[in-house]
Amino acid sequence: MRKIVKILKYIALSFACLGLIVACNANNRLQNTPNSTTNNNGRITIGTTLKARTLDPADSYELAGLNLIYNIGESLYTYKLGTTELIPLLATAMPTISDDGLTYKIPLREGVKFHDDTVFNAEAMKFSLDRFMKNGGKPSFLLSDAVKEIQATGEYELTITLNKPFAAFPALLAFPGVCAVSPQGYTIGQGQFKPNELVATGPYKLTAFNSDSVTLDVFDNYWGDKPTNKGIDLQIYAGNSANLYNSFLTGAVSVAYQTFAPEQITTLVQDATAGRFQMTEGSGTVVSYMVLNRNQKPLDQLEVRQAIAALIDRKLIVDRVLLGQSEPLYSLIPNVFDVFQPAFQTKYQDNNIALAKELLTKAGFSPTNPAVVEVWYPSASKTRSAAASTLKAIADQQLEGIIQFIPNAVESATAFSNLGKGIYSSFLGDWYPDFLDADNYIQPFLQCVKGNEKDGCLEGGAQTQGSFFYNTKVNQLIDKQRQESDIEVRKTAFGDIQSIMAEEVPYIPLWQNKDYAFAQNGITGVTINPSQNFPFWTIK
Numbered sequence: 001m002r003k004i005v006k007i008l009k010y011i012a013l014s015f016a017c018l019g020l021i022v023a024c025n026a027n028n029r030l031q032n033t034p035n036s037t038t039n040n041n042g043r044i045t046i047g048t049t050l051k052a053r054t055l056d057p058a059d060s061y062e063l064a065g066l067n068l069i070y071n072i073g074e075s076l077y078t079y080k081l082g083t084t085e086l087i088p089l090l091a092t093a094m095p096t097i098s099d100d101g102l103t104y105k106i107p108l109r110e111g112v113k114f115h116d117d118t119v120f121n122a123e124a125m126k127f128s129l130d131r132f133m134k135n136g137g138k139p140s141f142l143l144s145d146a147v148k149e150i151q152a153t154g155e156y157e158l159t160i161t162l163n164k165p166f167a168a169f170p171a172l173l174a175f176p177g178v179c180a181v182s183p184q185g186y187t188i189g190q191g192q193f194k195p196n197e198l199v200a201t202g203p204y205k206l207t208a209f210n211s212d213s214v215t216l217d218v219f220d221n222y223w224g225d226k227p228t229n230k231g232i233d234l235q236i237y238a239g240n241s242a243n244l245y246n247s248f249l250t251g252a253v254s255v256a257y258q259t260f261a262p263e264q265i266t267t268l269v270q271d272a273t274a275g276r277f278q279m280t281e282g283s284g285t286v287v288s289y290m291v292l293n294r295n296q297k298p299l300d301q302l303e304v305r306q307a308i309a310a311l312i313d314r315k316l317i318v319d320r321v322l323l324g325q326s327e328p329l330y331s332l333i334p335n336v337f338d339v340f341q342p343a344f345q346t347k348y349q350d351n352n353i354a355l356a357k358e359l360l361t362k363a364g365f366s367p368t369n370p371a372v373v374e375v376w377y378p379s380a381s382k383t384r385s386a387a388a389s390t391l392k393a394i395a396d397q398q399l400e401g402i403i404q405f406i407p408n409a410v411e412s413a414t415a416f417s418n419l420g421k422g423i424y425s426s427f428l429g430d431w432y433p434d435f436l437d438a439d440n441y442i443q444p445f446l447q448c449v450k451g452n453e454k455d456g457c458l459e460g461g462a463q464t465q466g467s468f469f470y471n472t473k474v475n476q477l478i479d480k481q482r483q484e485s486d487i488e489v490r491k492t493a494f495g496d497i498q499s500i501m502a503e504e505v506p507y508i509p510l511w512q513n514k515d516y517a518f519a520q521n522g523i524t525g526v527t528i529n530p531s532q533n534f535p536f537w538t539i540k
Helices: 002-032 063-072 122-134 241-249 262-273 302-311 314-321 343-348 353-362 382-398 412-421 472-483 487-504
Strands: 044-048 077-079 086-088 103-107 147-154 157-162 204-209 213-218 231-236 255-257 278-292 326-328 371-378 403-410 426-431 448-452 456-460 507-519
Touching (some): 063 213, 122 147, 122 157, 241 255, 262 278, 262 507, 278 302, 302 353, 302 371, 302 403, 302 487, 314 382, 314 507, 343 487, 371 412, 382 403, 382 426, 403 412, 472 487
Parallel strands (some): 044 231, 044 255, 371 426
Antiparallel strands (some): 077 086, 103 157, 147 157, 204 213, 213 231, 255 507, 278 426, 326 507, 448 456
């Protein structure tokens, strides 16, 4: 008994000390948070945890590098800030497309110079795109799979011929990695990359690229409107959100973007609401979903897949697992696209336990003969671990044992190499788009180039993603929307695809991300793009 009393006293003392620490930290946070930030030289300091692997546009395939390339380089097209609307950049107009959908003629901007004063023209743009495809970098397939030939058909005219019609092709030309690079500074050849430099045409030129910092200066000969600031000093807290968090609170950085821990975002949002600094929030384009393998029991039964879709409680997951920092998602296509339809909400609603029970009973399952489903997720993802546990808890508490979920963790590299082999009955994944078109959320998941009704998909996106979904109608609709330039026809095709997906349930959409940027008071012009590319030039 004496020992227990001592333990209780120790616990009480520990909680008292913890309370003092929390109180002190809270006071320090409030006292140290600056009300405004001034920088006499007009430069902006931005903090991030993302460290770029390379700045070579032909090899960069991660957000950290692509975000810098977005600010230093320029592609033929880009997105109007804060939207998914394509607009010309180094092109002067949207392309003229041949009747067969194979040939794109693109007029180019005159009076543009690279950072080394080389003149930009059609030959320079052709060189850049050829290099992107031929050097064999990570994202090279984006163009090489689609493009047959690129020609400079005039001093300021580019003609691109495709292997087959592809309505989303202009969106590919907005990928930051297909920016123009100086022909004087680069070569074409397998593996010929320059990871530590970037000579492009954008509003900033690269001055320094270090392991913990990047310096960008305003390009004096920039053809367009100059940045509203005098330059950017990017501070990199590689993988350490605590250091980024503390640096922002003490005013060491003016703007913080990508990436805070969920608990830190919660605190920052509260402080921003109280006026201690500013917050910018935007709908992202990263989607999270559940793969259901139609070739594994009991998911080979449609009723079981539909029952899981019915019992999902997205609001509960968003509130409890994601701390409200995401949005419920009812299609694989995010709601930032006008072709989005909430097909799963229309068909199942959320947490429809009565429907789930009805479907499972119809499939022959009961508390004495439950449907058992393994739910796999990447072991490094706390979010997906918690989502799997939440799904299990919903089933255990509300479905009387008719269905049982068994969460299992697996290392990420192993998971993604095994998905296409059909090893997992279900899997919790996420998707970062390569380009902002609804096609990039449909074709990689649902298209099947080889398969049949009995075996499912044997080759194609559905096989690679682990659902093995096979539907000839969906294949036809995917081809139709890819070949059709009429926006309304594409919209109808996407609507039909989303309806079929809700009926067949090869995947269950769960949530789409929100993006947050935080800025000290006195900073203006912070903008979040759906693409997650963060414009520096508007900040002052």
